[in-house]
Amino acid sequence: MLNIDNWLQSNTFHHGQFWDLLGLIEEKEKKNLTISLCIPTLNEEKTIGKEVVLFKSELQDRYPLLDEIAVIDSGSTDRTLEVAASFGADVYHSAEILPEMGFNRGKGENLWKAIYQLKGDIIVYVDADIKNIHPRFVYGLVAPLIHRNEIKYCKAFYDRPLALSREIRPSGGGRVTEILVRPLFSLFFPELTAIIQPLSGEYAVRREVLERIPFPVGYGVETSHLLDVYFEYGLDAFAQTDLDRRVHRHQETRDLGKMSFGILRTFFKRMKARGMVNDLPELTANLRQFLAQENRYEQVIHEIYEEERPPMIEVPAYREKYGLDAA
Amino acid sequence: MSDVDMEKIMTRMNGLAGELEPFREMLLANVVMISEIPAPTFGEEERIGFLQQRFTESGLDTTSIDEVGNGVGILSGTEGKQTILLTAHADTPFPVSENHSCTLETDRILGAGVADNSLGLAVLVTLPTILEGLNIRLKSDLLFLGTIGSLEQGNQRGLRFFLANTNRTLAAGLSIEGAPLGRLHYRSMASLGGMISCHVRRKVSQISAIEIINRIINRLGDIELPEQTHTGLVFGEISGGASYKIPARNTQLTFQLRSDDDKTVADIRKQINAIVDDEAREKGVSCHLEGIAWTRAGGLESDHPLVVLTRKIMTGLGIQPRESIYSAIISGYVEQELPAICLGMTDGDNINYPDEYVEIEPILTGVAQLIGVLMAIDGGCCAQY
Numbered sequence: 001m002l003n004i005d006n007w008l009q010s011n012t013f014h015h016g017q018f019w020d021l022l023g024l025i026e027e028k029e030k031k032n033l034t035i036s037l038c039i040p041t042l043n044e045e046k047t048i049g050k051e052v053v054l055f056k057s058e059l060q061d062r063y064p065l066l067d068e069i070a071v072i073d074s075g076s077t078d079r080t081l082e083v084a085a086s087f088g089a090d091v092y093h094s095a096e097i098l099p100e101m102g103f104n105r106g107k108g109e110n111l112w113k114a115i116y117q118l119k120g121d122i123i124v125y126v127d128a129d130i131k132n133i134h135p136r137f138v139y140g141l142v143a144p145l146i147h148r149n150e151i152k153y154c155k156a157f158y159d160r161p162l163a164l165s166r167e168i169r170p171s172g173g174g175r176v177t178e179i180l181v182r183p184l185f186s187l188f189f190p191e192l193t194a195i196i197q198p199l200s201g202e203y204a205v206r207r208e209v210l211e212r213i214p215f216p217v218g219y220g221v222e223t224s225h226l227l228d229v230y231f232e233y234g235l236d237a238f239a240q241t242d243l244d245r246r247v248h249r250h251q252e253t254r255d256l257g258k259m260s261f262g263i264l265r266t267f268f269k270r271m272k273a274r275g276m277v278n279d280l281p282e283l284t285a286n287l288r289q290f291l292a293q294e295n296r297y298e299q300v301i302h303e304i305y306e307e308e309r310p311p312m313i314e315v316p317a318y319r320e321k322y323g324l325d326a327a
Numbered sequence: 328m329s330d331v332d333m334e335k336i337m338t339r340m341n342g343l344a345g346e347l348e349p350f351r352e353m354l355l356a357n358v359v360m361i362s363e364i365p366a367p368t369f370g371e372e373e374r375i376g377f378l379q380q381r382f383t384e385s386g387l388d389t390t391s392i393d394e395v396g397n398g399v400g401i402l403s404g405t406e407g408k409q410t411i412l413l414t415a416h417a418d419t420p421f422p423v424s425e426n427h428s429c430t431l432e433t434d435r436i437l438g439a440g441v442a443d444n445s446l447g448l449a450v451l452v453t454l455p456t457i458l459e460g461l462n463i464r465l466k467s468d469l470l471f472l473g474t475i476g477s478l479e480q481g482n483q484r485g486l487r488f489f490l491a492n493t494n495r496t497l498a499a500g501l502s503i504e505g506a507p508l509g510r511l512h513y514r515s516m517a518s519l520g521g522m523i524s525c526h527v528r529r530k531v532s533q534i535s536a537i538e539i540i541n542r543i544i545n546r547l548g549d550i551e552l553p554e555q556t557h558t559g560l561v562f563g564e565i566s567g568g569a570s571y572k573i574p575a576r577n578t579q580l581t582f583q584l585r586s587d588d589d590k591t592v593a594d595i596r597k598q599i600n601a602i603v604d605d606e607a608r609e610k611g612v613s614c615h616l617e618g619i620a621w622t623r624a625g626g627l628e629s630d631h632p633l634v635v636l637t638r639k640i641m642t643g644l645g646i647q648p649r650e651s652i653y654s655a656i657i658s659g660y661v662e663q664e665l666p667a668i669c670l671g672m673t674d675g676d677n678i679n680y681p682d683e684y685v686e687i688e689p690i691l692t693g694v695a696q697l698i699g700v701l702m703a704i705d706g707g708c709c710a711q712y
């Protein structure tokens with residue numbers, strides 16, 4: 001029936017399994033792979049410098065695992081780009097990549113444009129707001145793809161669902177994972193519940209996969225990836241790596257509401273496309289929240305358009321850059 | 328060491344900070360990684376483990392962790408007749424629960440312990456790679472030592488253990504601290520860090536232990552402190568009691584006594600002991616004095632070649648040596664009669680507070696001075712004295 005137990009056994013890793021970086025680099029070179037790191041940013045001056053310095057020093061200068069380190073920015077108004085450039089990252093304004101395709105403000109947009117701009121056979125995405133950044137956030141994610149050809153998409157998680165001192169700890173998804181995404185996956189795609197943190201912002205993916213999937217520009221990008229890769233390649237294309245602890249910003253519950261809204265729109269869009277739900281009304285872009293002011297309640301309407309970028313392989317400039325039409 | 332040899336070193340110093348530029352990111356990455364591993368005194372294992380991993384990755388001939396937990400790495404010299412000891416203390420005053428995440432800005436690094444002493448440790452672990460990259464081969468063996476238990480009640484346990492037990496012929500000791508640039512310490516004062524504890528047996532006496540400690544403080548204030556030996560007494564910390572409405576059963580006072588002269592400290596310690604014993608005569612009251620840290624007076628004279636040449640190297644690099652020459656760090660070396668100095672790597676502020684920071688730009692000059700001093704010791708500046 002379900003493949004979950006076997007998959008958890010064979011495709012779930014801990015970063016400690018990949019401490020032999022010299023061996024990893026040897027395997028990477030043997031397979032003639034190139035790896036790009038993409039850090040999407042919007043006003044991350046507090047954490048970006050540390051991230052760039054650590055990855056450059058440890059995974060380029062000391063252990064040459066990464067072929068490029070790029071920051072793709074949505075229009076920061078702080079010193080994010082200046083700081084990143086001063087420590088040696090390649091920095092790009094998202095709006096200046098594929099300008100003929102226009103510009104959307106959103107993390108998904110940056111991730112999508114990275115496929116065009118960066119050269120790696122594998123792209124590893126790492127969020128910029130990680131306070132306890134460490135090289136494991138990169139090597140822990142790319143190692144399964146280097147070692148095993150059939151793995152195409154490796155996702156991070158940050159808590160170990162293992163027995164510790166006779167006590168089973170619950171696997172630690174975030175709030176949106178536990179009250180929205182996991183119940184949805186349980187109902188409709190139970191195999192995907194094996195992915196412990198479906199919304200984590202850190203993952204490594206082969207280009208051949210990235211260029212063939214659409215990208216919601218906002219909150220739905222991680223959910224859409226899981227669904228689209230699952231539909232095309234099945235659970236066996238995924239792996240996940242335990243990266244221990246991740247310290248990051250705490251998000252307000254109201255912001256999680258916006259995230260959930262974007263995820264639901266992305267999810268229902270795919271359900272509809274696969275004929276799994278009929279008679280679905282047209283999905284509104286309006287999320288309604290309420291503010292209390294003394295005895296008055298005020299409705300606040302957030303317009304959340306979850307625009308999707310097409311698979312990059314359909315973009316003429318990309319086909320030209322990578323010579324896809326020549327063949 | 329001849330003037331000609333020294334001139335060669337001074338010539339080599341020209342542009343050295345610029346040559347260190349390719350190692351900047353590696354140094355900064357090491358500062359970040361070290362800072363984010365908590366290392367309160369007596370809890371340095373994980374940080375020392377990281378140091379040892381770095382020593383191994385640098386290709387040092389020998390790396391190990393000694394019996395008390397110091398991290399040790401050895402870079403063999405071309406002759407190896409003598410060993411130069413480079414040390415940086417691994418512990419910080421911050422508990423594990425403190426936020427150890429640091430921030431890297433374009434011009435500075437902020438975070439608990441970055442100056443004291445993550446930067447010093449980062450320089451220690453990066454130096455083997457730097458020397459190899461710059462093709463600087465010294466005749467002497469270099470022994471890199473990340474020490475445990477240096478602060479407060481640690482009483483420099485790691486350094487003292489190493490110096491008392493090493494079988495190597497040490498030419499000199501170089502202690503690396505993160506800040507400030509211009510720091511040149513080469514003498515230590517005599518000192519006693521002490522803790523006076525008072526306890527009242529409630530079944531016997533209703534007096535508050537705070538009254539007892541108050542009497543002791545007043546009597547300590549009456550002790551004559553000789554000015555000619557710059558003797559001083561600092562009351563550092565006091566604690567005790569359980570509630571505002573119940574007479575305190577216990578109190579503790581910590582203090583530091585400092586002087587230019589070991590005998591003065593010993594004499595005053597006897598007086599303090601006598602006061603404490605006298606107060607303990609009261610029925611139901613017990614008081615005692617415990618020494619928690621101590622240093623010996625001594626160190627190099629200001630005309631010692633190591634001091635003179637270090638000043639010359641600093642001045643040549645545009646670093647203004649600071650006036651203070653005393654540090655407790657030097658005491659461990661004084662006890663073993665080993666010439667030693669302590670150098671700072673850059674400027675910083677808010678030291679020992681969570682918003683501690685160091686400036687990035689001067690770091691490479693700080694490292695250049697360290698390399699210059701290493702070359703001077705390697706050239707024999709300590710041997711001829």
